Amino acid sequence: MIFNRELLRKYFIMGSQNCHRDPNAVLEEALAAGITTFQFREKGTGSLSGEKKLQLGRELRERCRAHDVPFFINDDIELAEELEVDGIHVGQDDMPVKEVRTRFSDKIIGLSISTQEELDRSPLELVDYIGVGPIFTTSTKEDSKQTVGLEWIHTIRAQFPDIPIVAIGGIQTENAHSAIEAGADGVSFITAVTEADDIKEAADKL
Numbered sequence: 001m002i003f004n005r006e007l008l009r010k011y012f013i014m015g016s017q018n019c020h021r022d023p024n025a026v027l028e029e030a031l032a033a034g035i036t037t038f039q040f041r042e043k044g045t046g047s048l049s050g051e052k053k054l055q056l057g058r059e060l061r062e063r064c065r066a067h068d069v070p071f072f073i074n075d076d077i078e079l080a081e082e083l084e085v086d087g088i089h090v091g092q093d094d095m096p097v098k099e100v101r102t103r104f105s106d107k108i109i110g111l112s113i114s115t116q117e118e119l120d121r122s123p124l125e126l127v128d129y130i131g132v133g134p135i136f137t138t139s140t141k142e143d144s145k146q147t148v149g150l151e152w153i154h155t156i157r158a159q160f161p162d163i164p165i166v167a168i169g170g171i172q173t174e175n176a177h178s179a180i181e182a183g184a185d186g187v188s189f190i191t192a193v194t195e196a197d198d199i200k201e202a203a204d205k206l
């Protein structure tokens with residue numbers, strides 16, 4: 001799939017551990033509500049592994065295909081082929097980007113950037129976009145780094161005027177606009193949708 005920064009606009013991330021009900025139903029509502037990308041992030045307390053993770057991944061993958069929305073895998077490179085993913089998101093402690101790019105020349109690759117040091121030493125020319133955050137406080141990621149604030153988006157934009165940026169961490173309907181105003185191309189979010197009473201309304205506002 002060819003990368004286009006518009007795909008970052010409403011980037012929904014989810015695993016079964018984030019859902020109070022059937023993850024298939026949650027994703028289906030989010031797709032119907034207009035998310036532009038989905039990342040399968042089955043990780044942390046209560047998450048599935050092995051065959052159950054694979055099975056859920058297959059189901060969610062098919063839903064994205066039916067809506068023509070790109071399907072990304074978080075961290076788990078081994079599932080990339082099995083699930084015929086469109087893209088892979090890795091962080092600084094995951095498989096190095098150089099290796100991911102060598103193995104998957106035709107997939108979209110995203111990399112997390114939280115500090116100036118990470119920005120300086122990362123091979124940005126090998127990735128399609130960067131995930132920048134945590135912008136605001138989040139309790140969703142168990143090993144979350146220190147909050148970086150909107151200023152961090154401005155800082156990166158000043159150094160890299162054209163790099164595709166998606167903001168992450170504590171993005172809710174009330175603050176999503178501020179990340180875009182700071183220079184992000186899109187927002188990524190988990191609880192803004194998984195905790196929403198009305199997913200359609202939340203996705204519209206986002």
Ligand SMILES: Cc1ncc(COP(=O)(O)OP(=O)(O)O)c(N)n1
Pocket residue numbers: 011013039041043074075089090091092093094110111112130131132141166168188
């Ligand atoms: C779009 C996007 N941006 C950042 C992250 C975080 O990745 P990482 O730092 O590797 O942390 P985990 O998500 O793996 O816990 C992301 N997943 N997606």
Ligand SMILES: Cc1ncsc1CCOP(=O)(O)O
Pocket residue numbers: 133134137138139140141144168169170171188189190191192
């Ligand atoms: C995966 C991830 N990476 C940085 S913060 C975060 C969690 C985002 O979850 P939420 O949108 O609920 O704050």
Ligand SMILES: [Mg+2]
Pocket residue numbers: 074075089090091092094
């Ligand atoms: Mg990771």
